[in-house]
Amino acid sequence: MSKMTVKLFASLMEYLPVNSTKSHGFDYKITDSTTVGYLIDDLKLPRNVIHIVLLNGVYLDAETRDETVLSEGDTLGFWPPVAGG
Amino acid sequence: MQMSLVIDANKCTGCLQCEMACSYEGEGVFNPTKSRIKIFPFHEEGIFVPYTCTQCDEAWCMHACPVEAIVLNKTTGAKEIVNDLCVGCKVCTIACPFGTVNYNADSGKVIKCDLCGGDPECAKACPTDAITYQDANWTGYDKMKDYAAKAMPAK
Amino acid sequence: MSWTKKVLRINLTKGTCTPEPLNMEWVEQFLGQRGLATKYLTEEVPPTTDALSPENTMYMITGPLTGTMASTAGRYSVVTKSPLTGAVACSNSGGFFGNEMKCAGWDMIILEGKSPMPVYISINDDKAEILPADEIWGKSVWETDEWLHAKHQDPQLRIAAIGVPGEKGVLYAAIINDLHRAAGRSGVGTVMGSKNVKAIALRGSKGVTVNDPKAFFETTTAAKKILAENAVTGEGLPALGTQVLMNVINEMGAQPAHNYKDSVFAGASKISGEAMLEPRESDGKPNLTRNAGCFACTISCGRISTIDPQHFSIQNKDDLHHSYHANSGGLEYEAAWALGSDTGVDDLDALTYAQFVCNEQGLDPISLGSTIAAAMEMFEEGVITTKDTGGIELNFGNAKAMIECTELVAKAEGFGLELGQGSARFCAKHGRPELSMTVRGQEFPAYDPRGIQGMGLGYATSNRGACHLRGYTVASEVLGIPIKTDPLETEGKAGLQIAFQNATAVFDSVGICVFTSFAWSLEDVAPQLDAACEGDWTPERLGEIGERIWNLERLYNEAAGVGASADKLPPRMTTEPATTGPAAGKVSGLATMLPEYYAERGWSPEGGVTAETKTRLGL
Amino acid sequence: MKHLIIGAGPSGVVAAEHIRKFDKSASITIIGDEPEAPYSRMAIPYHLIGNIKEEGTHLRHTAGHFDNLNIKIINDRVTKINSKNKSVELTSGGSESYDKLLIASGSRPVSPPIPGIGQPGVHSCWTLEDARAIAALAKPGAKVIQIGAGFIACIILEALARRDVELTVVEMEDRMVPRMMDSIAGNMIKDWCVHKKIDVFTNGQVSEIKKVDGDHTFKVSVKTPNGITELDADLVITATGVRPCTDFLEGSDLIIDDGIIVDKNMQTNVADIFAAGDVAQGKDFCTGEYTVQAIQPTAAEHGLIAAQNMVGAERAECGGTINMNVLDTMGLISCSFGLWQGVEGGESCQLVEKDKWRYLNLQFDGDVLIGATAIGHTQHVGVMRGLIQAEITLGPWKDKLLNNPLQLMSAYLACTQSAEIKS
Known part of the structure; x- marks a missing residue:
C-alpha cells in the first residue's frame, strides 16, 4: 500500500472525511492500479459537481479522468465549477 | 388561500432588484426612490433589511382614511390605494405605525404595497429568495404578526 | 430608451457645470461606458498630454444598461489618461454610484481643467454644484463619506471619493464609491486628486426607462436564469467570491509568490476563500460575514468581512476608523495574492486589514502589494536597507512590515511616498528595473x-x-x-x-459586470441591449x-x-x-x-x- | 336592539358600520344635521383646490352604501337627550328612542369676539356649505384675510393661493400652527408662507372688521406689537380653532369638561350613552390624561371601540389615542406626534435644515420616543407613531438618534427586527 494526497475545495469540502484538516488535504491509500474514477466513487464525490481535477497541478480531461492511475506521492485536487478574477 | 410576502433579511444581498421591479410595476420606471419596498443597509452589521407593508389585519391606514380611498382586496388580503379617491391628505402616512404608506409628491397621492394584485414583482425579482410570496398558513406569517404586535401592542 | 442622452461637463478651472447632449453617433460606433468615453478622450485629450496636468480630462460614464433591471447593471467606468502608465486608463466599478448617475439624468460626468482649491461635486438631479472641500481635504474616503452624508443629511446619497493618496500623487490611487467598491487601477484617483476634486456626491430621482419594456423583462429574466443556473455565477461566486481561485491557481503552479520568483505559495490555503469561511479561535466567527451584491447584481460575489478582534493590526490604534472593528468590504483574490502571496504573507487578517486600508484611503491593492513585493526582494538582496525603508525590516513574509508599508502609502508619507510611485519607478530609481513586474508601468x-x-x-x-480584466x-x-x-x-x-x-x-461598455461573461456570451447580451435602447444590436x-x-x-x-x-x-x-x-x-x-x-x-x-x-x- | 348615533362624521359612520358587522339585525340610525351625504372635513381643502368634486369628500362612495347596510340616516338636529326614557328630541319636533346612544356630534369652529365678525363675507371654513361660500368669493385678485394659523387654517391656504387671491394670515401666537408645532417648526412654516408670497402677521390680533364702500368690501384692523395696520379685504376667513358640539347636552346628566368625558370603553357616565370623536374627551396615550384631540385617526378609533362596546360583543378598550397631525401647507408637509414638546428630564434632538425646508425633532423619555415633529420628511413617517405607541426601547439606538435623527428608520428596524440585525 502506498499513499497519495487528496484535496477537496469549495463546495466539495463537505465531502472531506471527518477529522481531516480542511483545505490542506488528506492521505489516501492506493494500490498499483487505483484509478481516479475508483477514488471518486470510493469517496462518494458527486460526479455532476466535479469540474476541475488537477493531478499534481495538471488538468485531467474529463474523458481520461476515470482511467488515470494514481501513483505514490501524487496530489489530486477537486473543484466544482469556479471562477473569479 | 391567503398568501403573504415573507421576508428573510438574512438572505438579502442588497442588490435592489426588488426596488426596481416594484418601481417599474408601480410607476413605469426603474427608480428605487419610487419603490414601495425598500432595502435598508446596516453596513457595520453587514446586513440588508428589505421592508414593506405587512398587510396587517389592523389596517390602521385603511381605517384612518377619511374618504375610503384604501380598500381591502378580498382575494389577496392587500390594502390597496384607490387612486381616483385618494385626495392626498396623508393621514394614512402618520396612522401606519410601520411607516409603509408614503406620500408621492409627484402624484399628490400616497403609495403603498398592493401585492401587485397577487403576483408580487419584488418576490419574482429577488435572486436569493429573501423575499418570497407564500401560503400564509405555513410561512412566517405568524412571525410577521408577532412583529406587528411587538411594534404595536394591543390597545 | 435607457440613455438619458445627457452629459454633465464640469470645467473645474472655470467653475462651470454645463449640460450637453450625448454624442449619439459615437454611441452607434462605440456603445457606451469604456468604448464611448475612450472616443471622447481621443477626441478631447491629445495623447501626449501630461496625465496630471489640467489638460487631462476625466470621464465618469455609464453604459446603456446601467440603472436598469438587467443583472449587474450598475456599472460605471472612469476613463482618463493614466499617470501610472501614460496609456489610456479605464477603471470599472460597481456599487451604486453608476445607477445613481443615470437616475439623476446623466449618462456621463466629465471633469476637465483643475480647480484652484479643493472642491467636491454635488449633483442632485439637474442641479450640479462645485462646493468647497477644505474640511475633507486630507481625510479618508470613509471620513469623507460620513462628512458628506452628514452635511447633506441624506442617507441615500451615493458618493465616489478619493483618499489621501489620491490627493498627494500616489500613482495608483483609486476612486472608491459606496465605501468599498473601487475604480481601482491605473491611478484614476490620482487624476481626480490632481484636479483638486475630493468627491462626487450624487442623488437621482428620475429613474431609467427602456425602449421595449415587455421584451426587456423577458430577455433580462431569461438572462438572469442563465446566471442563476450556471455553477460559477449561481453558486461558486456567491459562496466563495473571487477568492475561490487562490487554491486553484496555486495548485496548478501559477500562483505568483515573492515578487514572481515563485509560482507556488505554501501559505495559499491559509489566505484562500475557503479559509475565509473557517471560524477563528478568538470569537468563533469566520472572516466572512456574508456575500453582498452591487446594484442589480444577481451574482453577489461581494465579500463582507470582519478582522479578528484579537488581531495585532487593530490593537491599540485609537485613530482607526470604527469600521475596522465592524463589517466592511473584504478580500478579493487580486488583493489577497498581491498583498499576500506576492509579499509572502499568509496572515488572513493582516490581508483583510490591508484591504480595508485600501478601501478607506483609495488604493489599488494590486499595484500596492506588487510594489511592496518588489521592495522586499530588493531589501533581501541588500539593494535597499532599513535606511531607505525608514527602519522597516522589509523581508518576505513579514506581515507587520507589509502593514506598515500599506499605512505609509495610505498616508503618502516618507517611504510610503516612494512606494506610491509604483514598482516600475521604484525599481528603476534603485537601479533594478528588471525586478519590476509590470507592463506599461502597471x-x-x-x-x-x-x-x-x-x-x-x-x-x-x-x-x-x-x-x-x-x-x-x-x-x-x-x-x-x-x-x-x-x-x-x-x-x-x-x-x-x-x-x-x-x-x-x-x-465593459454595456453597463454590466464582466463576471456575467462566465455564463453569458454576446448572444445573451445583445437582446438585452436591443430591448433597452433603440438601434439594432x-x-x-x-x-x-x-x-x-x-x-x-x-x-x-x-x-x-x-x-x-x-x-x-x-x-x-x-x-x-x-x-x-x-x-x-x-x-x-x-x-x-x-x-x-x-x-x-x-x-x-x-x-x-x-x-x-x-x-x-x-x- | 336599537342603536342611535348623533353625528354623521367619520366617528359616527365608522361606529355604525362596525355595529352592523357585529350585529346583523340591530336597528341603526344616524342623525346628521347637515343636508349632505356623510362627508369628511379633511377632504374639503382638496375640494376647494379643485382636485376633487364634492362627491370626492364623501366618506363612502358606493351607491346605496348605507341602505345596503340597513343604516338609516336622518337629516335633523338633536335638541335634547332624555336619558331616563332613552330618547332624543329633534329640531323637527319628533323624537327617536334608543337602546344604546352614541354621541359623535363632532366640533364646530370657534367664532372670535371681533366686532363685525357676523356679517356676510366673513366665513369659517368647516362645512361643505362654508366651502361653497368661500369658493364663490375667492375670485382671482380678491383680497383675502385669514384669521388664525392653526391646523385647518394652514391646510386651506393652498386652496386659496391656487385661486390667485392676495392672501394675508393673522395669527395671535408667535408662530404658525402653535398647537402642533414648536417655535422652530412654526416659524419655518411661516417663512415658507412668506416665501410663497403670503403676508403673515404673527403676534397679531384682528380688532375690527368694518364693512366699507369702494373697491373692497372690508377694512380690517390688525393690531401687532408694532402698532395697528389697516388692510383691505373682500373675504375674511376665520379659522381660530374648534370646540366640541355639546350645547344640546345642557340639562343632561353627562359630565362635560372640554368635551364629554368617556372611559376606556368610550362609555360616558350615563348608562348606555357613549361618545366618540371630536366631542369626546378620551384618554391620551402619551399623557394618560383625558383630552379632546379632534383628529381623524382618533375619531375612527373611537368609533370602532364604541361600536364594539355598544353591541357588547367584547369589552374593547382604548389604551389611549396618540395626538398626531399631518399638514400640507402649500406643499410643505409637516407632521407631529405625541409629546412633541417633550417632558421634563427627557432628552431631545432637533435637526434644522433651513435651506432644505426640513426639520426633525425627536423627544425621548429615557430611551423611549414619546414625541416628534417633522417638516419636509414624507417617507416612513408612520414609524414615529410606531415607536411612540409601542413604547419601543431604543437602547443604544437612542444615542445614535440623538447624534443623527435621520437614522430613525434604521433605529426602528434595528429595534423591531432585532432577530435579524445582530451586531
Missing part, C-alpha cells in the same frame, strides 16, 4: 504567465498596462470556460486572447464594436508613445524558468505568440494598427 495581476501562457500575451498587449483567458486555460485549453501551450493563444479582449471590451455588431474599441485604445497608446514598443514582459518571465509545479522549466512564450497576435489583429508585423484595419473598423 503591476501584474495574479497569474504567472509562465504557467498560464495566454495571460502573458494578455499582459503584454493590454491597453491599460498589465491586467487580467482585459482578456481573461484564465477562464479557458484553467477553468474550462467556454472550452478548456492547455495553459502551458502557446499555440492558439493569440486568437484566444483577441476573442477575449474584443468581447470584454463590449461587456446584434452579437455580430457587438463583436465588431469590441474590436473597434480595442483598436481605438491602441491607436491612442501608439500616439502616446506606449504602443508596440511597450508590448513586452519583464525578463524574469521570459528568461527565468518557473521552478516548481507543472510549469517548472517553462518561460513565457511571448516571443512566439506576439507575431501571431499582430497578424491576427490585422496589424503590421511591428505591431502598428494598419490603415486597412482602421478603414475596416471605421477609425
